[in-house]
Amino acid sequence: MGKAFRSDSVGSAGIAAEIAAIEQRDDAQEPETVRCPVGECPVTYAVYNYLFSDREANLASLMYGLKIHHPNHPMRAVLNEPRME
Numbered sequence: 001m002g003k004a005f006r007s008d009s010v011g012s013a014g015i016a017a018e019i020a021a022i023e024q025r026d027d028a029q030e031p032e033t034v035r036c037p038v039g040e041c042p043v044t045y046a047v048y049n050y051l052f053s054d055r056e057a058n059l060a061s062l063m064y065g066l067k068i069h070h071p072n073h074p075m076r077a078v079l080n081e082p083r084m085e
């Protein structure tokens, strides 16, 4: 718990700035590409900033969110945003 995934269009100015900031960190990860989990849906997402130490749980929570977005998902990038609880 304590993690929330937020998704947004890669083209939007807000997320572009956020991704640029992530990529400039010393500990920047390569984004991981994942497919929308619904059927043969070709939409892919670039996942930034998940925790390697909790990768399986992070991706499982992400997949749950992507199923909700389908088929209207305009989103292409997903960032793992820490949430204080």
Ligand SMILES: [Zn+2]
Pocket (backbone or CB within 6 Å): 036, 037, 038, 041, 042, 043, 070, 071, 073
């Ligand atoms: Zn989809």
